[in-house]
Structures are given as structure tokens and as C-alpha cells.
Amino acid sequence: MGTDHHKGGVGGIMRGPEQRPAVEARRLSFAFGKRAVLRDLAISVQPGTVFGMLGANGSGKTTLVRLFAGLLKPDSGDVRILGNAPGPGLSDRIGYMPQFNALYGSLTVRENVDFFARMYGVGDRLARAAAIDSALELVDLADRGRDRITSLSGGMVQRVSLAIALVHAPPVLLLDEPTVGLDPELRATFWGHFGRMTAEGTTILISSHTMDDAAHCDRLGFLRDGRFIAEGTPDELRATTGAASASLEDAFLYLVRTGASS
């Protein structure tokens, strides 16, 4: 994505420990009926960084992403994005990629991206066309604009879904398992994009259950039973095991077994 229409990049976001978190939750609890999903959870993501939420299926990753997207309301606690509670006033500054690719199958790639660009209120016709071109180039689908979604492979559909999440150049991206089902090459491509975006100031909250994704994140949180059992940089988390050659997977398993927190 070019910096020309990147709200996060040109906005002059300074890096530093004292700045306001772009994504933040405090004492956050949420339950589906009687089943508690998140318990007293806290998270703080600095602007221009990638925060990876890692956890097993059912650990609460998707619920947390949906709370930040404003699709769910917390039972208690506080959720903030760019200092505000998620809601209509904030929605054009958030890019959301749901876990399941929510697209219109009978429409073409370009029609899908164009539709959501219109919903996000992306500029006039020319500005919108430029934003769509830019988003499609970024996900390497510039030459597939006229193809219907139903004719694409799973990985391509996922890339369209990502293009929609970032067509309005939001300063905050909420990505729910964006790399599931991608081959290693595509996965690397996605992480290349994410790296460039954070360098331009975009903040990314990403959920995943693969340790391969985890290594790319600036900070990680291991989510288990509705709260983070550990949080830190990949190196910090590896170090918790005490073994020099420990992988993130080792660290995760170690922390789960010991119930320790860093």
C-alpha cells in the first residue's frame, strides 16, 4: 500500500514506550451465556507494531478480535482503539479481516473490494479506483480483478479478504487468523506486507495458532482460558524456558505446563 493515502504512515506516529497504545484492553471479561471466554484480560499494543495473539482453538482469540472490532460488547472492562471505544465513529480507522472469508461469491474480486471501499467511504471515484488498485497489487491480485470469487483458490480468496481490510488504509488492522491455509510462500508474502505496513505506522493485532506466525510478531501474548498466560517479545518468551535452543512452541508448552507468567 502506498503511503500517499496511508493515514497511519504520514500521521507522524512516534515510537517510544511512553506513547498511548493504539489497541488496549483493561480488566476485560466476556462470556457467552454462562461460559466465560475472556477473564479479566489486559492487552496493550503500541502503534506501529504487530501484536500476535497465540492460543489453541477456543482460547478466546476470535472473541477478543470481535470485541475490538465492536461486534461484541464487553461484559465488564474497557476496550480502546486509538483511545476510543470501538463504534461507528471509529470504524473507518479499523480494518477487519474475519476468520472466515466473508465475501460475495458471485461478484468479482474488484467488485468486492470496490463495494467495501464504498462502505468505508473511500474518496471519490478516482481516489477509490487508486485505493483498490493499490490494495489488489499489495495482495498480488491486480490481474485477477475481473474474476469471480467462486473461481478463485482458497489462498486467493483470503488475499481478497485482506485487500478489503486495508483498502481504506486504516491505522489499525484486526486480522483473525489471516494466514490459515496459506502455503509457506504466501505466508511469507503476507508477513512481508505486514512488516511494511507497521514500518509506515500501522498497528496490527493478529490472531494465530501457528508458531510460524509468532516469530514474525513484535510482541506476543499466549492466550489460554481467557487470559494471557504470558506476554513479551518472541525472544523474551523463548528465554522463559531457560533453554538456549528453545522454540516458541517449546515456550508455549512450557508456560502452559507451569502456568507461569512473564
Added chain:
Amino acid sequence: MTFDRTVSIATRVMREIVRDRRSLALIFLAPLLVMALVGFSFSEKQDTLDRVAPALISVFTLLFTFVLTGISFLRERSQGTLERLYVTPVGRGDVLIGYLLGFLIFAALQSLLILLFTVFVVDVNYQGDVRQMFVVLIVLTVFGVNLGIFASTFARNEFQVVQFIPLLIAPQIFLSGVLMPVEELPSYFQNPAEILPLTHAVRALRDIMLRGESLGDVVSELGVLAAYAVGLLAVAATTVRRT
């Protein structure tokens, strides 16, 4: 901006329907087959057919419109795109009006087809102006579209939307003067029948088709129907956020 979004949603809804060739064919063929069946089954009882035609036209207009809209709107939710829309700045009103407009074109064409086929091919005897009959059906169609959207905000899947047919449509068929005039219903059903929207559509269409009355004569019936249509959309706006 809001107007742009509404138009974009309506355009997208229409584009999706047009792209789905098989559904498109069914939208227009199914009502014709049903009305042809009605015509054949009454072929030796022209008087009865003439008498029940306004009610049958109304019922099938409502039924087809409801099913078309209810299921399509539900698909927006089940495929996750409705949730995705909620994360954009689009308002509930934009979504609902956009859907209404998008479906209305097809539902109105469907209603027109039902009317024209019944009047000219099934060859029902009538007195009033066909254009005025169509106006009644348009109001009924808007009501049906909104009823479909409203019902689908309560349903989690297609199966549940279909369950709404016996719940929302069947009582209207029995009590709205379709099987027998409202006046001939048991006294305890008279007042409930007056509450049902379809009663007013059937009465308006019957007055025009059988008695040769004009829209001016049935304006109160149309008013009730229109009030229901607007009311339903307003209520749907409060229930549509259910994901």
C-alpha cells in the same frame, strides 16, 4: 455519503441476483407455474376463480416476496458479510433501505408477472384498472420485502426462515379473506382478521378487481398496509444488529 452507500448496497444486491441465473429463472418461473396451476384447477368454475383471484394474487405475491427477501437477507448473515458491513461506518438504515431497494425491483417484477399472468393468461374476469391493481401489489410487495427482512433478523439459518412461513404467512391466509370473506369468519376471528395486513391488501385488490373501484376508494386499506411496511422496517432496524 449515506445515499451513496444505500445505492451501493441496492446495486450489489441486484447484481448478485442477476448473476445467479438459476435463482433468477426460478424467481420468475415459479409464480407462473403456481398461477397456471390455479387457473387449471378452477377451469370449470370461472365464477369461483373470479371471486378468489384477488386473494390468490395477494397471497402468492406476499409469499414469494417474503421467501425471496427472507432467505437472501439471511445469506448476508450466514456468509459473514453482514458482520463485515457492521465493521464499516455503514448505518443500519443504509443496509435496510439498500436491501429494500435491491429486492424491490425483482419482487415488483415478480408481482407484476403474477398479476398480468392471472388477469390475461389465466383469464380472470375483472372490472377495475390493471395499473391500479399493480399499485396495490407494489405496496403489498414493499410490506413483503420488509416482512422478509424482519423475519430473517430473528433467524439463524435458512431452515428457520422457512419455519416463519407457517407462523407469519399461514394465519394471514386463513384469516384474511382468502379462503372465505372476513365477514363470514367466526365472530371471534373478525377483529384479529382486521389487524392482519394481508386482509387489507386482499380487500383493496378485491374492491378494484371485482367492484371496479379506484385507488381513491381503497386508500384507507393501502394506508394500513403502508403503515405496516414502514413500521416493520423501523422494527427491523432495531433487530438487524443481531449477529
